[in-house]
Amino acid sequence: MARFRLLLLTEFKLFRATVPVHLIAILQPTLLFLLMGLVLVYPTFDMAVARPTTPEAAAHVEALVSAMRQVGSPIGLPYINPILVEAPVQGATRQIITVEDRDGAPTAVQRYGLIDSNLVKNFRNRLTAAGLRLWNGSLGRRGVLVEEHPWLPRDLPYTLYFGVALLPMTVCLAASLLGGVGTAMDFEFGAITEYRLAPLSPALILAARLVRLVLTALVSAGILLAAIGLSTGAWPQASPQLAALPLVAAILLPVAVTAGCLGIIAGLILRRTIPTFVVGLTASLGGWLLGDAFGLAAGFGGGYQAVSRLTPNAHAVELLFRPYYGVTVAAPASSALALTLFSGGMVLLTALAYRRAVIRPMGDHPRQRRSRR
């Protein structure tokens, strides 16, 4: 145990030699989350409505603006922030609505600037929703009422899902990058010779490295978890068996072990820092993209869903639904089993790769034994 503690301490001291790499591997996913938070669409849109220029139009504009203010989620945010503006002389920058008379019918004409189809869709749908409110008002009891039955009691921001899906990627990135770079540097700086000569069990050496990687990865996840909580107000909830943070840590632990093993294997095979870094980065980003990064895999089709089952990320995201959303998705038991198998299998592979790359070159090869006789 004393040797293990010493090894673990040495592993942590490696931080001092690679401070910038550690900081980047740990903080980059949080930075990505905060950046994407700026970019992801928020439901409330500013919509320009031209001030009426005739008394006839004034009543329609007033009714339209009032209807626009009612368009929104009954359990979330409003969708329109109508802004009365003077009608521009030149074309609109994004959009502007003017109420005109067309063929004797009062018409809300929405003029767009040079915007993309997604923005057009959003503006068009919102104007239609406001117009429909007015039409339903005139239809009275003949108007169709859409009874909403949302899955959750309130609408939750997309940034929350994005952040939750980033949690497994965070531990993957930290563990695989640091594991790979650290192992590659052992070869580059000759420290591998000391490992070869050390009278320690390779299992102890690998265990110390993995523990360090897992702990570092969980710290990285903790930083992202705090960023998610502070920006969305959503914090993980405890289960009957575990408190909130230990629950999240327990879900992310096998992901970190898997990624750490992947990084160590890449370092053992490639033995150079830069290619190992590229492998770790690509594996982490690939696992994230294929593992429910932007929505639950089932909604993207059978092919994507099948591939996502091969990533630990997808299983982890589905398990994280309970602490974050209070609901269970998919089959938690099979996700937990899958994560256990991933991590167990990778540990085994790592041991084999370590033996081949570190232990076997020391000699005691069967051919060498025969030649000595």
Add this chain to the structure above:
Amino acid sequence: MRRFWILLSTELKAWRHDPITALGGFIAPAVMLVAFGLLFGGRLTFKIALVNQDAGPYGALLRQTFDEVLSPFGTSYYDVADLPEDAAWRAYQTFRIDGVWVIPADFSARLAAGEGPTVAMHFMNYNDDRAKNHRIYAAEILWRFYEKARTELRPPAELPEPPLALAEVYPLPVMIDWFPIIAVGIVLLSITLGGMMNIFMLTYKEQVARITLEFGLAPRLLAWALAPKALLALIMGWLTGIVVMGLVYLWIGIWPGRYLWAAWLLAGLVALFWIALALLLGLRTRNYMPGAIATILTGVLVFFISGGLSLVRANVDRVIWLAWLFPNTYAVDPIRDLVLFHAWPADWTITLLRLIAFAGLSLAVGMGLAARGLRRCG
């Protein structure tokens, strides 16, 4: 001039020793292209099931309406699966579809009698953006349903006209899609990052190998030694851009055609601005990995704030002040004009002059500081 070509071929040989590092300028844009392509480039419809329990004409009319209402993407808002009720709920509960609409058995009767007909809309709201879309797409469906009920049903429903009709005007005959706009931003990012990563790699290796001492002792202007580096980095940036543009072409069929030279000229001037800064970083950093990652993160950050995701011209008031300090903000929309619309940008001359100024100033400052630092080492 002969010395210049000798230095250029020397730089190329140095580059060939470690070509994999050139991937640093390719990986981040490629991953972002795939990520945004998956998010915004596919068939952006909602998969729902419709359970029509209504025996009357209005239920069937409502069902028909789903297929007819088209979004600006040119597809219907919904992909409707006509599943039996059990199968529909199973698909919804296993997240294979986004929602279930249920038209009750008395829908037509209540609509005809004016007794408040209802439709139940079950949908996922773990993502508020998709929940919002469910609600506002429903408005499009119902609007069209009322129009069809008034005009196409026999006998037509006695429904009044809308108090306010709707119309829209778009400035071009064909609408711009979002993913191509983002893709061009990513191509510009790839050219910039390709140039930055290559110059960083070249100068870092020389710094570590102490070849910079020889530079410091060079009898001639150091610009002759630094210019081949910048040129090679620029060429590598252009090549990275060609590869990413090729991916974009394979995915969505967009290619600049005869405007390639103009687009690459603008992008090259943007790259030169950043190459000068990466040159300084390469000569000063002691550790490759943090320098490389800092380079990539800078490029990605500038992409996000300088019009990488949307048209700058249409969102001028939303562009933060910091972005106007970077040439990317001025270049990205004219490049989009050339690549997406095959049209000469209306602001071509002023943009070109601005980018030349940015690149010239950056190269003068960057190479000047680099030369000063190298001379000091010598």
